[in-house]
Amino acid sequence: MNENFLDQFLFIALPYVCLFTFFLMTIYRYRVQSFSYSSLSSQFLENKHHFWAVVPFHYGILVVTGGHLLAFAIPRTLLAWNSVPWRLYVLEISALAFGILTLIGLIGVVVRRFGNSKIRMVTTPTDWILFAMLLVQTVSGVCQAIFYPWGSSWFATNMSPYLWSILKLAPDISFVASMPSLVKLHVVLAFLTIGFFPFTRLVHVLVIPNPYLWRKTQVVRWHGTRGRKP
């Protein structure tokens, strides 16, 4: 009974609190403090190790997160893909490879920030908390890929229905309740990260530039009506 209560708190209450915080605070921050939306790059202060830390981390985490989203969005297609063994192996190995890439990059990022006195000056307590969360999350993800293999399939069969049930406002925790503790930790930490998201530098993910690819080369701003050609 007690454990059931804990599960209900971690997998029903917490996700909703985190998702609610995410949407509310992200919009609020964008409207009130749009100045604070920045990638807060530290390349200017240290340019020698920047590439080797930031680039592997970003490419790693983009692919890994994209994989999670795909498995969440199209679980049936994923299961169909995995029905042929070699295709499953390819998927699992590349997922693990990008997970390890993320981990290496993340360790690089933390070491670089900690080791350089200039960058330490622009690293806030929030950043350190975030790095700790991401580090635990990445380690737990890589461990799952090693110790609980075929995650791409069991994510599709178990985690995807759970996440959809959250989204449909009819939470069903039977899928997660039976999972090993490592997986549970990963899920809880994922929701915590989402809840923490609007209070961190992570918001720069939401302002990635897409208009550049379509806009005209030069940008001119007019006040009033003068810009319209006669």
Next chain:
Amino acid sequence: MNIRSQVSMVFHLDKCIGCHTCSIACKNIWTDRKGADYMWWNNVETKPGTGYPTKWEDQEQYQGGWEKNGDQPIRIKSTGKARVIPNIFHNPHMPSMDDYYEPWTYDYQNLFNAEEGSDQPIAKPISMITGEDIEVESGPNWDDDLGGSQIYASNDPNLEGLSDQQRLQLSSVERLVMFYLPRICNHCLNPCCVASCPSGALYKRGEDGIVLIDQKKCRAWRSCVAACPYKKTYFNWFTGKSEKCILCFPRLETGQAPACFHSCVGRIRYLGVLLYDADRLEEVANLPDEELVEGQRSLILNPHDPEIIRKAQSAGIPDGVIESAQQSPVYKFVMEWKIALPPHIEYRTLPMLFYVPPMSPVMANFEEGLASHTMKNLFHGIDESRIPMQYFANLFGGGHEGVVRYAMGKQLAVRWHRRAETVGDVDRATADRFLREADCSLEEAEAIYKLTSLCTFEDRFVIPPMHREEAIEMIKEPGEQKAETGFGFVGGPRRGL
């Protein structure tokens, strides 16, 4: 024809004494803040020299500006639509703080708090970033007056094409030469920083052509810093936003000259409006190197031409601005007299800050080892200039000497003319011959002399009425604008977590 107006500038280098008053005026108003501490929106460099950031003119290293390969249309050297996404995590051409300098202050408290001892306490230099002790190794002006070394001058990228003998002469005893190059943002017609910004945060103001960075849209992708060939966009390491010279637009909008112009001791700075045809920008930016200076001039329209006035009016340019363009000192220097030239036009950003190249100091003539006082060769010819014409051509002519020779020849002729007028030891015929050779009429020579030497505040700064107050009323509650003091923030910008 798409007529626009542009607030443009002329710096008369023959008058610059390198006092850095402009830099200090700018620093005190705009960049005396955490994160902006290393920025000098206005800086003054000694030439020949490497400048700030070190060797900024070396585009092999910095990859700034536009590049033209054969018949292909120009493209941004450091980025582009295909390269912006893969390079967004790490900008491969981003200069780092080491290319500028690490800002420092002094531990003044130590003068009061030091333990009693046998030595006088000192104020040690400490980093403005970390607060730790710092070994000061470079500064924004480290090679001022050549910095006591030949290293800075000999590494100047503008020395390209000079013979070994010419290079040696630049620093030889009794021929040593230098001049000063004050630099602010050029507020270009084809700004590379604007074109490179992935977020679209940089823009050119339609009414006056001032190039600005929208601080609320900047996301620190750092493209503008790499793209600007003049290195006049700076990265604020604390706020995570790029910043640049704003041409003191809050001052301009209230009819005052920008702080660096206002404070200039040598009165070298001129400001006025130019009208130009925005439809031909792309065509001109694509011209071959040797045609760029003339091409840029061909964009600028004659504000006295009734046809142009009519078209400008129908394009919505206020009469006050057109009148201001007619009195613009910049138009005189750039278009009528053609003695002011754009810096490094080969970067193809079409800068709207023009420089009058400096004459070398008057040299004594030596006869049998003694200084002679005869009038023969009183002012040496431009080919005997201590700074070779090729050097000026690299800096102001896109590598081609023609336009530079013209500008120097005319200035020399004005010198002869005024000598004949005031001292009288040069006969009129000699002065007239120089004027004729320099394609300069008597009236023109007098006008150049007057605007160069006797210019008042009103002559130098012809500031157009900007009518910003009317524009603001249309789009915003004036009270709100007032509370934000024109910057779009009430509480002040706060760094993101």
